[in-house]
Amino acid sequence: MASFDLSIGISNDRGSYGLRHRVLILSEQGSDQATWYHSTNVGDLTTGGAFKVQIDEKSLDSHVLDSRFFAGKIAAKDKDKVKDVVQRTPATFCQQWVADVVEALEKESLVSKGTLKKWLVFGFFF
Numbered sequence: 001m002a003s004f005d006l007s008i009g010i011s012n013d014r015g016s017y018g019l020r021h022r023v024l025i026l027s028e029q030g031s032d033q034a035t036w037y038h039s040t041n042v043g044d045l046t047t048g049g050a051f052k053v054q055i056d057e058k059s060l061d062s063h064v065l066d067s068r069f070f071a072g073k074i075a076a077k078d079k080d081k082v083k084d085v086v087q088r089t090p091a092t093f094c095q096q097w098v099a100d101v102v103e104a105l106e107k108e109s110l111v112s113k114g115t116l117k118k119w120l121v122f123g124f125f126f
Contacts, residue, residue: 004028004074006082006111008098009036009065022098025068026082027060034060037086039097051091055083071102072111081110 004026011021027034036056043049074082085104091097099120105111 002028002076004076004079004082006071006074006105007068008071008102009062009068011064011066020066022094023065024071024086024098024101025060026074026079032060034058035083037083037101039091039094051093051097053086053089053091053097055086071115072105074110078110081108085110 007025007027009023009025011023021038023036023038025034025036034057036054036058038054038056039051040054041049042052082105085108086101089097089101089104092100099116102111102116106113106115
């Protein structure tokens with residue numbers, strides 16, 4: 001049975017005060033297509049714009065990403081569980097949202113305990 005790689009993508013610098021967009025990417029091993037999960041702004045942040053969770057099918061190696069980091073292996077039988085966690089996690093700033101999703105995936109034992117802490121130690125999310 002196939003497995004999936006879960007990775008965290010960081011966008012190219014978009015001139016947003018040094019902040020870069022974060023996205024979770026789920027890709028079947030050997031495929032060049034992937035499911036992108038991310039929280040996006042649907043309004044003006046300076047006036048309290050809202051956020052929404054967005055799920056897209058995109059190329060694994062997109063030109064909008066500066067880098068991608070492996071976060072864990074997901075069994076094929078657990079792919080829908082990842083989507084459930086993503087959809088349950090309230091949308092907010094993308095960096096915080098990715099951290100919240102990774103923490104929830106840990107609690108569901110879908111990624112290894114300590115995955116979030118590993119990235120926080122390096123200041124990855126903020």
